[in-house]
Amino acid sequence: MVLGAGIVGVSVALQLRRRGLDVILVDRQAPGEGTSFGNGGLIQREAVYPHPFPRALSELSRIARNRSIDAVYHTGALPALVSPLLQYWRNSSPERYARAVQSHAQLITTCLDEHLALAREADALALLRPIGYMRLFGNAAKLEAAIADAEVGRREFGVNFATLDTAALAAAEPSLLVEKAGAIHWTDPLSVSDPHGLTVAYAKLFTKLGGVIATGDASTLARCPGGWLVLTADGTMQAASAVVALGAASPVVTRLLGYAPPMFGKRGYHMHYGLRGNAVLNRPVLDGDSGFLLAPMRHGVRLTTGAEFARPDAAQTPVQLERAEPVARTLLPLAERVDGMPWMGVRPCTPDMVPIIGRAPGQDGLWFCFGHAHQGLTLGPSSGRLIAEMMAGDTPFVDPTPYRPERFAKAAARAS
Ligand SMILES: Cc1cc2nc3c(=O)[nH]c(=O)nc-3n(C[C@H](O)[C@H](O)[C@H](O)COP(=O)(O)OP(=O)(O)OC[C@H]3O[C@@H](n4cnc5c(N)ncnc54)[C@H](O)[C@@H]3O)c2cc1C
Numbered sequence: 572m573v574l575g576a577g578i579v580g581v582s583v584a585l586q587l588r589r590r591g592l593d594v595i596l597v598d599r600q601a602p603g604e605g606t607s608f609g610n611g612g613l614i615q616r617e618a619v620y621p622h623p624f625p626r627a628l629s630e631l632s633r634i635a636r637n638r639s640i641d642a643v644y645h646t647g648a649l650p651a652l653v654s655p656l657l658q659y660w661r662n663s664s665p666e667r668y669a670r671a672v673q674s675h676a677q678l679i680t681t682c683l684d685e686h687l688a689l690a691r692e693a694d695a696l697a698l699l700r701p702i703g704y705m706r707l708f709g710n711a712a713k714l715e716a717a718i719a720d721a722e723v724g725r726r727e728f729g730v731n732f733a734t735l736d737t738a739a740l741a742a743a744e745p746s747l748l749v750e751k752a753g754a755i756h757w758t759d760p761l762s763v764s765d766p767h768g769l770t771v772a773y774a775k776l777f778t779k780l781g782g783v784i785a786t787g788d789a790s791t792l793a794r795c796p797g798g799w800l801v802l803t804a805d806g807t808m809q810a811a812s813a814v815v816a817l818g819a820a821s822p823v824v825t826r827l828l829g830y831a832p833p834m835f836g837k838r839g840y841h842m843h844y845g846l847r848g849n850a851v852l853n854r855p856v857l858d859g860d861s862g863f864l865l866a867p868m869r870h871g872v873r874l875t876t877g878a879e880f881a882r883p884d885a886a887q888t889p890v891q892l893e894r895a896e897p898v899a900r901t902l903l904p905l906a907e908r909v910d911g912m913p914w915m916g917v918r919p920c921t922p923d924m925v926p927i928i929g930r931a932p933g934q935d936g937l938w939f940c941f942g943h944a945h946q947g948l949t950l951g952p953s954s955g956r957l958i959a960e961m962m963a964g965d966t967p968f969v970d971p972t973p974y975r976p977e978r979f980a981k982a983a984a985r986a987s
Pocket residue numbers: 574575576577578579580597598599600601602603604605606607608609610611612613614615787788789790816817818819820837838839840841875876915916917918919941942943944945946947948949950
């Protein structure tokens with residue numbers, strides 16, 4: 572039984588079913604309607620370096636002013652965030668961060684192959700565009716520094732990129748309205764034209780292979796003789812094993828079972844726009860100066876925003892979108908908004924920047940697969956493969972040690 576039908580849960584269910592297990596996938600909504608619905612659509616082979624907590628004073632004070640586009644916070648959310656963010660800050664020290672990079676990178680390096688294998692089987696290859704994406708820089712010194720970092724990524728992790736100067740960028744994206752110093756074109760990533768559509772396609776493959784999808788509330792998860800049960804619209808469902816893959820909502824359910832990892836959400840918004848006249852956007856562009864993405868998608872040009880720290884139950888406050896939109900309009904000839912209101916999702920983050928994948932501590936037959944933060948779309952099929960191999964008793968294709976849930980078990984014990 573897999574709880575949660577986002578890109579992670581659907582991938583877990585599919586990878587288990589492909590290995591011949593009987594699987595039921597439970598969500599309170601249809602597949603792909605949580606955060607997996609509206610992300611930036613990048614399958615980020617280049618993202619071997621997870622997002623660290625900023626440590627430079629200038630950067631911290633910029634964010635503390637709470638007026639930036641890339642990161643904002645609700646002051647009311649801060650008390651509950653102090654502890655996880657302090658851990659996040661500590662884990663972003665050069666030494667610990669280097670460990671996080673290794674753990675993150677070993678899953679990331681498999682993301683393209685794992686997606687392509689599923690998409691081929693799901694007849695969804697047309698959704699995956701091999702166009703990479705570009706990070707734009709207005710400042711030549713920052714571009715030079717980013718190129719130096721990219722060279723390290725190429726050397727250490729085989730990440731591929733091309734650099735573009737002002738003229739090459741203008742030629743590659745002729746509708747750009749401003750002259751930038753240049754860009755880094757990450758050439759490996761796949762750009763998904765409809766991330767929701769991709770999750771739905773994987774879910775359809777799952778049912779085609781004999782998997783079952785049910786509507787139910789994961790917080791009804793309870794032990795029963797021989798395994799676990801959950802209440803669904805079709806009655807009580809039972810299984811020998813259960814996997815919690817509920818994204819940002821995972822701790823709500825695991826806490827009931829005594830496991831309270833110090834997770835936090837980074838909310839993000841999107842809005843779609845048309846393009847005026849004959850304007851085009853050939854590939855996603857990330858504005859490196861302001862920190863938002865513009866991606867050509869099935870429903871228009873999707874603008875996605877950076878991180879908002881808020882209480883889980885707080886109402887939407889799309890201030891980053893309001894700040895980003897005027898800047899985006901100086902970059903591209905955007906037409907009117909397409910959507911009636913902004914969409915919002917929550918990136919499920921752990922303080923050590925590594926997802927939680929493996930056996931639940933002290934709970935027979937319970938497994939976890941969540942905490943994929945900024946890269947859940949990228950990592951869904953890889954994480955799904957890893958946990959499916961562990962559950963099926965096969966040799967895991969990567970060392971699962973860095974993801975083990977036990978690393979937060981002390982925090983869980985303190986909190987319960
Ligand atoms: C603005 C933005 C841009 C992003 N861009 C990218 C990108 O370009 N590339 C990338 O790799 N990642 C990106 N991400 C991150 C990525 O979207 C997430 O990491 C990923 O969607 C998490 O997937 P998930 O399956 O873990 O969670 P979700 O998609 O949120 O799925 C969780 C599921 O659990 C269900 N659920 C919750 N509670 C219950 C309950 N009690 N009972 C039953 N069901 C329940 C929900 O209905 C939902 O379907 C972005 C995120 C945001 C917000």
